[in-house]
Amino acid sequence: MADTKRPPLQIVLCWHMHQPDYFDPTSGRFQDPWTYLHAIKDYVDMVAHLEAHPDMRAVVNFSPVLLEQIEAYTTDLTAVAAGGGRIHDPLLAALHQPLIPNEREERIMLLRACLRGAENRLFENLAVYQxxxxxxxxMLAHPDEIGYLHDQFFVDLLVWYHLGWIGETVRRSDARIQDLLAHQQHYSMLQCRTLVAVIRELIGGVIDRYRVLADAGRIELSITPYSHPILPLLIDLNSARAAWPDCPMPLAAAYPAGEDRARWQLTRAREVYERFFGHPPAGCWPAEGGVCDRTVALAGEAGFTWVASGQAVLRNSLADEEPAMTALYRPYRLPNGGAACFFRDDALADAIGFVYRDWHADDAVAEFIHRLEAIDAARTDNQPMVVPIILDGENAWEYYPENGYHFLGALYTALASHERLATTTFSAFLEAAPRAAGRLRKLVAGSWVYGTFSTWIGDSEKNRAWDMLAAAKHVFDQRAPALDDATRAAAERQLSLCEASDWFWWFGGDNAADTVTHFERLFRVHLAALYQLLGCDPPDALAHVFTHGVSHGSVDTMRPAH
Incomplete structure (x- = not known):
């Protein structure tokens, strides 16, 4: 029998949505299509599941650069539908206007583009695509034969690639998509345009769907610092040694005026959020859960009431001062004030991200609920407790059958109907239990990945990137004051794109060469664009590749916490 004296165990599911800025300022095109592909699959499916379960509460976090890219795609597709403008993404443009190139190299590029991610589970039941x-x-193994491929082959490949990326909730509800799936081959230009029209509707409406749920109090929306930077490293590169004392450091002693940049990133994030959602944000998921004492204080100064990080950061900060359960399942406040800080349950988050993908949905949900029930049963008092489960909201699902359709549906149903478990949001928990927060004497700087910053600094190639960034920042500090307002604002934004964590994630280590090449080139392009905005020639070093990846490396868009 349930203990009616004890309040239900509060559960916060927080889904983080992020894609780096793929726009290439030299070509005027998006280098990679992942923003719009994830939009029509994961962002659409996630909001559809939340819409279908009115008793569910959750937090959805967006990065500002993702919101702006979704807006850019919407602008392109709306203009093209009205008979003007152009689509700045080559892959989407090829679907809209299937004029197949004759040149062999361009055909090779198109084939490769439509094979990226082909091994993922979302394509396993698409026999025609396979x-x-x-x-x-x-043909890629025998490129001299590519000329024998008919243009219709490329059209069909384009259509099926995009059908594979369409969200499962859309496949089950949109008659146009069902007709295209049934047609199987020899797609016409009209059918291509129909598919593009569906994509336009999905991308153009997805952000508003989240806003409607937030306005109704069914979800909380939160934001990440503008370009997804690791704020503690901007403020002090040596914060890398807080949890990793032997971390090899860049030659640069510091990132110049990094605290000012951290403030800018937080302020700009709030501005973007308010423009899209109509009210200020309460919460901030710092990029990769990267926190230190100063970032929490700055978040509070910027107007945020909560931030969140990883379990290992709390473990490092507590140094075994309290029992594990009492420690993990409540928010904390620091002596210098600032936002309340929540810490994710790494095991529960990693179970969704990496374990349950190979389970039957009912078995996975039953095991997950059992874990939560065990946490509830182990409670020794009647104090409010909250279990933060924070993870990537987009990349996990392509490893699940039907894009996680069955798992998410069963999970939301089980959580919403459980008598001892209650879903909530971070802001709602703070409002309902204002005295639940514990006190931390210090916060050991780190991220949700291993509790350190080793994913973004310490490797020789990651450190090389920090030196390149610091050198560009020195030039920015010298030249920006003399620029006119518009150019200075453009340079500030361009600098922020160079500060993004995504570049450093991929450099060094055992990452796959093809992926590293994409990110390494775009990092140098963004730095070069910054120098040009500042009115000076980019240094010669930016013309040379400095990291290559490995031929059989990993393509890890997600990583477990341990």
């Missing part, structure tokens, strides 16, 4: 892939791979 046949097309087999032919495409043969």
């Amino acid at each position: 046949r097309l892939v087999a032919t495409a791979r043969h």
Whole structure:
């Protein structure tokens, strides 16, 4: 029998949505299509599941650069539908206007673009696509034969690639998509335009759907610092040694005026959030859960009431001062004030991200609920407790059957109907239990990944990137004051794109060469664009590749906490 004296165990599911800025300022095009592909699959599916479960509460966190890219795609597609403008993404443009190139190299590029991620589970039941892939791979292995491929092959491959990325909730509800799936081959230009029209509707409406749920109090929306930077490293590169004392450091002693940049990142994030959602944000998921004492204080100064990080950061900060359960399942405040800080349950988050993908949905949800029930049963008092479960909201689902359709549906149903478990949001928990917060004497700087910053600094190639960034920041500090207002604002934004954590994630280590090449080139392009905005020539070093990745490396868009 349930203990009616004890309040239900509060559960916060927080889904983080982020894609780096893929726009290439030299070509005027998006280098990679992942923003719009994840929009039509993961962002659409996630909001559909939340809409379908009115008793569920959750937090959805967006990065500002993601919101702005979704807006850019919407602008492109709206203009094209009205008979003007152009689509700045080459892959989406090829679907809209399927004029297949004759040149062999361009055909090779198109084949490769439509095979990226082909091994993912979202394509496993698409038999026609798999046949097309087999032919495409043969042609890539024998490029002299590519000229024998009919243009219709490329059109069909484009259509099936995009059908594979369409969200499962859309496949089950949109008759146009069902007709395209049934057609199977020899797609016409009209059918391509129909698919683009569906994509336009999905991308153009997805942010508003989240806003409607937030306005109704069914979800909380939060934001990440503008370009997804690791704020503690901007403020003090040596914060890397707080949890990793032997971390090899860049040659640069510091990132110049990094605290000012951290303030700018937080302020700009709030501005973008308010423009999209109509009210100020309460919460901030710092990029990669990267926190230190100063970032929490700055978040509070910027107007945020809560931030969150990883379990290992709390463990490092407590140094075994309190029992594990009492420690993890409540927010904390620091002596210098600032935002309240929550810490994710790494095991529960990693179970969703990496374990349950291979389970039957009912078994996975039953095991997950059992874990939560065990936490509830182990409570020794009647104090409010909250279990933060924070993870990537987009990349996990392509490893699940039907894009996580069955798992998310069963999970939300089980959580919403459980008598001892109650879903909530971080802001709602703070409002309902204002005295639940514990006190931390210090916060050991770190991230949700291993509790350190080793994913973004310490490797020789990551450190090289920090030196390049610091050198550009020195030039910015010298030249920006003399720029006119518009150019200075453009340079500030361009600098922020160079500060993004995404570049450093991929440099060094055992990352796959193809992926590293994409990010390494775009990092140098963004730095060069910054120098040009500042009115000076980019240094010669930016013309040379400085990291390559490995030929059989990993393509890890997600990583477990341990």
